[in-house]
Amino acid sequence: MKQVTTINVYLLRHGKTAGLPALYGHTDIGVADEIQAAMCQNLLAQSRSFSALQTSPLKRCQDLAKRVVSNQTGLSYQIKSQWREISFGDLDGVPFEQAEHAWPLLEAFWQDPANNPLPGAESLQEFHHRVSLQWQEFCEAAQQDTLIICHGGTIRMIIANVLQLDWRNPTLYSALSIGHQTLTHIQITRAEQLYTRVCSIGAPLTGQ
Incomplete structure (x- = not known):
């Protein structure tokens, strides 16, 4: 009988982000130093432990990964471009106050993002495919408890994959809250086959 092993994954x-209210997808905007420092401190104070770290290449994620690694002996991190947020195309990073001309497009996108892609944007189907492939690759290769620092959209796509939800359903984006500085916990169990389950979603990151 195959040995049963369980791996914890923390998303x-x-x-x-430090900018004006906007859709920040591939726009490489940062997070204030004091927020990053507090997040790092709270992460290291958690009872949850992890031996591996992956991050989106965008600095709002990678800067935090660098801080965590510099404060935890023996830990390094891997950059995975597939964990990036969706690209919002021509409106990516454009402050809402400067995008009044695009309000009808934005409203349609928010109501049904799968069927109303923004101009020049990555489609929701492409985003789902990108994240799902990376998640499957990760699940097959993961050997130790892992922290993945990424984005709200990325986490939604992983949850949809694990729970076999329809990624086209607008309520996945409008009714599921994945706040900033929150942890989503998923377990991967290897036995005769691979099992995944969602243990918690969007738990606030606080020190203990």
């Missing part, structure tokens, strides 16, 4: 959404 951490980055802190609130």
Whole structure:
């Protein structure tokens, strides 16, 4: 009989970005130093432990990964470009106050993002495919408890994959809250086959 092993995966959404309110997808905007420092401190104070760390390449995630690694002996991190947020195309990073001309497009996108892609944007189908492939690759290769620092959209796509939800359903984006500085906990169990389960979603990151 094959040995049963369980791996904990912690999906951490980055802190609130420093820019004006906008859709920040591939735009490489940062998070204030004091927020990053507090997140790092709270992470290291958690009872949850992890031996591996992966991060989106965007600095709002990677800067935190660098802080965690510098404060935890023997830990390194891997950059995985597939963990990036969706690209919002021509409106990516454009402050809402400067995008009044695009409000009808934005409203349609928020109501049904799968069927109303923004101009020049990555489609929701492409985003789902990108994240799902990376998640499957991760599940097959993971050997130790892992922290993944990424984005709200990325976490939603992983949850949809694990729970076999329809990624086209608008309520996955409008009714599921994945706040900044929150942890989503997933367990991967290897036995005769691979099992995944969601243990918690969007738990606030606080020190203990």
